[in-house]
Amino acid sequence: xxxxxxxxxxxxxxxxxxxxxxxxxxxxxxxxxxxxxxxxxxxxxxxxxxxxxxxxxxxxxxxxxxxxxxxxxxxxxxxxxxxxxxxxxxxxxxxxxxxxxxxxxxxxxxxxxxxxxxxxxxxxxxxxxxxxxxxxxxxxxxxxxxxxxxxxxxxxxxxxxxxxxxxxxxxxxxxxxxxxxxxxxxxxxxxxxxxxxxxxxxxxxxxxxxxxxxxxxxxxxxxxxxxxxxxxxxxxxxxxxxxxxxxxxxxxxxxxxxxxxxxxxxxxxxxxxxxxxxxxxxxxxxxxxxxxxxxxxxxxxxxxxxxxxxxxxxxxxxxxxxxxxxxxxxxxxxxxxxxxxxxxxxxxxxxxxxxxxxxxxxxxxxxxxxxxxxxxxxxxxxxxxxxxxxxxxxxxxxxxxxxxxxxxxxxxxxxxxxxxxxxxxxxxxxxxxxxxxxxxxxxxxxxxxxxxxxxxxxxxxxxxxxxxxxxxxxxxxxxxxxxxxxxxxxxxxxxxxxxxxxxxxxxxxxxxxxxxxxxxxxxxxxxxxxxxxxxxxxxxxxxxxxxxxxxxxxxxxxxxxxxxxxxxxxxxxxxxxxxxxxxxxxxxxxxxxxxxxxxxxxxxxxxxxxxxxxxxxxxxxxxxxxxxxxxxxxxxxxxxxxxxxxxxxxxxxxxxxxxxxxxxxxxxxxxxxxxxxxxxxxxxxxxxxxxxxx
DNA sequence: GTTAAAGGATTTTTT
DNA sequence: ATCCTTTAAC
Numbered sequence: 001x002x003x004x005x006x007x008x009x010x011x012x013x014x015x016x017x018x019x020x021x022x023x024x025x026x027x028x029x030x031x032x033x034x035x036x037x038x039x040x041x042x043x044x045x046x047x048x049x050x051x052x053x054x055x056x057x058x059x060x061x062x063x064x065x066x067x068x069x070x071x072x073x074x075x076x077x078x079x080x081x082x083x084x085x086x087x088x089x090x091x092x093x094x095x096x097x098x099x100x101x102x103x104x105x106x107x108x109x110x111x112x113x114x115x116x117x118x119x120x121x122x123x124x125x126x127x128x129x130x131x132x133x134x135x136x137x138x139x140x141x142x143x144x145x146x147x148x149x150x151x152x153x154x155x156x157x158x159x160x161x162x163x164x165x166x167x168x169x170x171x172x173x174x175x176x177x178x179x180x181x182x183x184x185x186x187x188x189x190x191x192x193x194x195x196x197x198x199x200x201x202x203x204x205x206x207x208x209x210x211x212x213x214x215x216x217x218x219x220x221x222x223x224x225x226x227x228x229x230x231x232x233x234x235x236x237x238x239x240x241x242x243x244x245x246x247x248x249x250x251x252x253x254x255x256x257x258x259x260x261x262x263x264x265x266x267x268x269x270x271x272x273x274x275x276x277x278x279x280x281x282x283x284x285x286x287x288x289x290x291x292x293x294x295x296x297x298x299x300x301x302x303x304x305x306x307x308x309x310x311x312x313x314x315x316x317x318x319x320x321x322x323x324x325x326x327x328x329x330x331x332x333x334x335x336x337x338x339x340x341x342x343x344x345x346x347x348x349x350x351x352x353x354x355x356x357x358x359x360x361x362x363x364x365x366x367x368x369x370x371x372x373x374x375x376x377x378x379x380x381x382x383x384x385x386x387x388x389x390x391x392x393x394x395x396x397x398x399x400x401x402x403x404x405x406x407x408x409x410x411x412x413x414x415x416x417x418x419x420x421x422x423x424x425x426x427x428x429x430x431x432x433x434x435x436x437x438x439x440x441x442x443x444x445x446x447x448x449x450x451x452x453x454x455x456x457x458x459x460x461x462x463x464x465x466x467x468x469x470x471x472x473x474x475x476x477x478x479x480x481x482x483x484x485x486x487x488x489x490x491x492x493x494x495x496x497x498x499x500x501x502x503x504x505x506x507x508x509x510x511x512x513x514x515x516x517x518x519x520x521x522x523x524x525x526x527x528x529x530x531x532x533x534x535x536x537x538x539x540x541x542x543x544x545x546x547x548x549x550x551x552x553x554x555x556x557x558x559x560x561x562x563x564x565x566x567x568x569x570x571x572x573x574x575x576x577x578x579x580x581x582x583x584x585x586x587x588x589x590x591x592x593x594x595x596x597x598x599x600x601x602x603x604x605x606x607x608x609x610x611x612x613x614x615x616x617x618x619x620x621x622x623x624x625x626x627x628x629x630x631x632x633x634x635x636x637x638x639x640x641x642x643x644x645x646x647x648x649x650x651x652x653x654x655x656x657x658x659x660x661x662x663x664x665x666x667x668x669x670x671x672x673x674x675x676x677x678x679x680x681x682x683x684x685x686x687x688x689x690x691x692x693x694x
Numbered sequence: 695g696t697t698a699a700a701g702g703a704t705t706t707t708t709t
Numbered sequence: 710a711t712c713c714t715t716t717a718a719c
Contacts, residue, residue: 059709087709112708133703133714185709252707347706352710369708403695410695439695521709541707563706581707604704605710 001046003038003074007031014273015039018047021233021267022240023218023260027304028289028587029280029547032242036214037067039240040081041074043212051080053211055232058085059220061522063545067216082210086225088521090188093195093206100199101191104181106513108387108394109520111374115184116140117396122172142166143173147186148254150193150224179423180393189224196231207234217544218243218263222254230266239267245300246293249541249581251573257298278304278587280547282311284623285586285593292618293583296576313625314593316616320629320685321600321607322350322555326357328596329552333363333535340549342536344585346561350554351537358535360690368538374519378480378491382498383516385470388426389455390512398425405479407443426451450474463502463511471495540585551589553582556597556613582615595624600686607686648672648689653680655692 004012011031014024015038026032040056043049058064064083071078084092091109098105110118119140123131146152146160153171160166177184183191196203213232215221218241221229233239241263248257264270278286286306293299319325329343343354351367358365373379381404384397392398402417402425403409413436421428426448433444450473457466471477480491501519505511536548540561555561562578586593597612642648642658649655656674672689673679682689 061709085709188709250708253709349705406696408695539707560705577707602710 001042003041007035007038008277010273010275010277011035011038014275015042017240017271017273018238020269020271021238021263023263023270023272024240024242024275025260025272025300025302026242026244026275027278027302028244028247028584029278030275030304031277031279032216032244032275033063033067033070033545035275036216036242037070037074039214040071040078044075044078044081049211051075051078052082053209054081054214055089055210055212056081056083056214056216057089058083058216060545061085061088063216064088066545085521086221086228087185087188090192090228091517091521093192094183094188097195097199097202100202101195102178102181103183103191104391106390106509108182108391108397108513108516109188110177110182110184110396111520112140112144112185113375113380114396115143117399118176118180119143119169119173121395121399122176123169126169126172139166139169143170144186145254146170147184147190148222148224150190150227152190152194176395180395181391182394186224189222189228193224193227193231196228203231206232207237210237212238213240215239215241216243217247219245219248219257219260220250220255221259223256223259224254226256226259233267244302245298246296246302246580247544247584249544249577249584251577261298261300274302276302276304278306280590281306281587281593282308282591284310284312284314285589287623288314288593288619289583289586291620291623292579292586292615295618296579298573298576312592314623315595315627316556316619316624317594317596317627318612318629319596319598321598322353322602323357323688324629324685325554325596325598326353329354329554330357330361330363332550332552332594337550338364338535339533341552342538342543342546342548342550342588343552343554344538344540344543344588345554346540346563346581347555348539350560354537364534365537366532366534368536369542373494373497376491376494378476378494379498381476382467382471382495383519385451385454385474385476386467386512387516388451389458389466390509390516392424392426395425401474402429402447403443405475407447407475408437408439409443409447410440413437413440413444447474458512459508462507463505463515464499466507466512467499467502471499540581543588544584547588547590549590550592550594551585552594552596553585554596555601556595556616557601557610558613559610560601561613562615579615642670642684642689642691647692649692650674650680650690651688653678 004015007015011034014022014035024032024035026035036056040054043054044051056067058067064085068083071081071083094101094103095105098107116136120131120136123136123139142160146157149159151157151160153167153174157167157170196206210232213229215229229239243260245257245260248255251257264272283306286304290304317328319328333341345351355365355367374383381401384400387394387397388401402414416435417425417428417432420431429444429448433441436444453473454466454470457469476495477492480488480495482488483491502515505515562575597616598610600607601610646658647655648658653674654676656672658670659673660671670682670684671679672682
């Protein structure tokens with residue numbers, strides 16, 4: 001197979017390895033995806049394996065899709081290889097065995113919002129009082145962590161929390177979920193493990209079908225996922241995991257670095273192969289990245305190296321505030337190489353200063369994975385109606401839409417309905433309708449009528465037609481169309497987008513279940529691989545598995561990154577995870593790496609003094625080029641550009657002229673007379689003034 | 695039961 | 710600074 005020729009010795013060894021379990025420790029940029037895809041191709045082409053007998057598991061849909069594409073390029077036959085995320089594999093397994101766990105085969109996957117809503121219902125009913133959101137979120141988080149650890153309500157939950165009321169709440173939640181017949185994210189893994197353990201026949205079938213199990217990004221596997229692999233593995237099949245302990249960044253959601261560290265102990269006769277040659281980054285970038293990550297203690301240790309040249313030096317820019325940070329990025333982007341560049345930040349909200357400036361300067365940008373399509377209010381509304389068509393017991397969906405748009409069904413009416421319900425909420429509505437006020441009654445009737453019509457349409461027509469009718473018949477269209485103009489029209493557009501997305505699914509209940517699953521599991525809709533001329537704005541976490549020619553890591557300030565609350569790390573482990581996150585961010589860069597830190601930043605609307613990130617002190621000063629506001633080329637021009645008599649514009653006050661400029665010993669000040677007549681004084685550095693020519 | 699005003703909380707990171 | 714929830718008024 002000619003692809004083998006393209007590999008280095010280590011990589012080829014990993015591809016050819018067979019018989020015992022294999023752990024590939026693959027450093028950043030060491031060609032890990034190439035190794036996995038080539039291995040799959042090799043197994044099919046050279047070893048004559050049936051594509052159906054190969055299972056490859058990843059963590060993100062992005063990774064799964066890329067893997068699939070690359071395998072297909074090598075081997076067209078590979079369409080039958082099962083390449084999925086852990087969660088999507090779990091959904092597949094549970095759906096075809098749903099009867100064994102008393103689930104509806106068209107179960108809906110509750111996202112975090114839905115779970116929270118259900119938990120609220122359950123807890124408020126149990127305690128008979130309103131529950132504060134904080135408390136609710138804490139319990140929801142406990143439930144997620146318990147499921148990450150494969151712990152059921154009956155298990156010993158002391159490793160999750162010492163709060164003894166939690167056990168009961170978890171049990172109530174889980175029972176309610178079971179009654180409804182739906183699952184949440186955690187269940188996709190935990191209940192799959194349950195299925196494999198409880199029904200030996202299913203386990204045997206899976207072990208026989210999947211002769212090869214490959215796992216990517218194994219450092220991010222949680223305990224439940226580990227158990228899932230354990231159940232899928234047998235003496236007769238082949239298990240191979242790939243990962244990098246230095247890139248484990250999902251501890252907060254249950255990832256266990258120990259999984260990868262302990263792999264050789266858990267699976268006897270494991271062979272370990274290290275991939276240490278980096279093909280992505282320049283010498284300079286790699287050097288900086290290594291200088292930081294080597295301060296971690298939780299490592300197996302690798303010696304990453306590259307044949308590449310030193311390349312451009314890594315740049316650290318010390319800037320005054322977040323607006324200047326955005327300007328610094330804009331300067332770099334002046335060469336127009338937008339799509340080759342990524343701007344990285346720790347927290348989603350940090351994207352705002354970039355968005356504001358880029359919109360003004362007409363720099364096209366792509367915001368990766370922030371406001372997700374399925375999280376939009378109007379989309380969730382439509383999906384709730386759809387979910388109810390499949391499952392009238394879906395409490396969360398029912399409560400969401402019963403009075404949205406408003407139909408005169410308020411608290412009083414709702415409690416009457418809830419009193420007579422025995423699970424099926426639509427039946428309960430019919431039952432309760434007679435004893436209601438005429439307003440509530442007619443509102444309820446119109447809702448039921450619309451749902452009945454849609455149910456008939458669902459079996460008779462294509463999905464896009466159902467959704468089109470749904471938006472109209474339920475009143476969602478009018479509801480959003482009557483909102484203020486710009487907001488209403490984007491919401492309508494999103495609803496239309498949902499119609500478009502459904503076209504390829506055909507019709508019927510199964511198709512609908514398929515659409516809902518795909519929307520639940522493929523939540524990030526932006527494709528970062530699409531080279532469409534936009535600069536990428538993206539969180540550190542979201543860059544996993546991606547690479548860019550040019551990377552700007554922003555907000556390198558203590559508290560922001562490493563991120564912490566109350567100025568303290570509870571454990572060193574958290575700090576180490578942050579450090580790994582830095583390492584991941586840096587190793588995304590192929591040719592040029594910039595880092596920025598601000599001396600001041602607006603947080604909660606208040607300007608704060610900031611300290612540089614402690615990680616920066618781990619980098620030897622001779623391997624970075626430091627720029628400051630005053631000496632750096634990109635920003636030095638900003639101030640001379642503002643002189644007495646020149647025209648300026650302010651986002652709130654409009655156009656004006658500088659009437660006076662002076663230096664107060666610390667900052668440049670300007671006095672501006674606006675065309676509206678008012679006069680205002682600004683500290684130039686912090687003002688939102690822009691130069692304009694009249 | 696709906697809408698408007700005021701007050702309070704918010705900022706990790708995601709399948 | 711902005712978003713969300715609670716409260717007050719229609």
